[in-house]
Amino acid sequence: MALEYLPIMAQNSAPKPPRVLVSPSKPAWCPIAKPVSESRVALLSSAALRLAHQTPFIPREDSSYRRVPSDPGAGEIIIDHHSGIGKVPKQDPEIVFPRTAMARLAEKGTIGALAPFHFSFMGGLREHTKIENVLAPAIVNDLKQAQVDLALLVPY
């Protein structure tokens, strides 16, 4: 049976009230237009990660995002997210942001192509309306411009 995280999070955040989980106000379903092997794929990460030379995220309510080059050789990944679970992924960001594995799957033809950029933002924001109305549409616009067919979100 899968570990239940909500009770742990509620216990750890007490006496503050537990975090409110919110689903999108509109159904988020888009049919798959192409096989994965013909699709251009991007990663979306809520780890607030970036390259070293990019502007750091500001804990805790930073609603900006970063375009992170999909080339694994583009530079070291920094994780700015404040979560206590960050100790391990900060040793190796690939375990939450598999940039190298995605590039390997592109080489093997498992995916059609890498998007030029992956995207990251701060997870755990409490301004849900801003996420839905500002942050998400901005990222969607970038994904469309890059002709991305498939985006894989990795929550942090």
Place this chain on the structure above:
Amino acid sequence: MIGTAHDIMSKVTSPRAAFVDHPVGRTFGPPHDRPRNEIVLAKALAEVPYFARAGEIHNLGCDWSPDGSRAWEDDLRAEMSHDR
């Protein structure tokens, strides 16, 4: 979406959700295990065509411990307590 927190994933309606039974913060495996990173990612991508509607959560069959041990849960609880 690919995630490790099944209870949270079940409360937010994502278009397609793939579950891996790993500790949170290690979605694609232990640090520096590139083969495992690739296996988990490939499984998630292979699952994409099999979703029929929003809200489904598909288990990718990725367990953290080869022997099925869940001892990692106690370690993770301690780690998460530093998140206070």
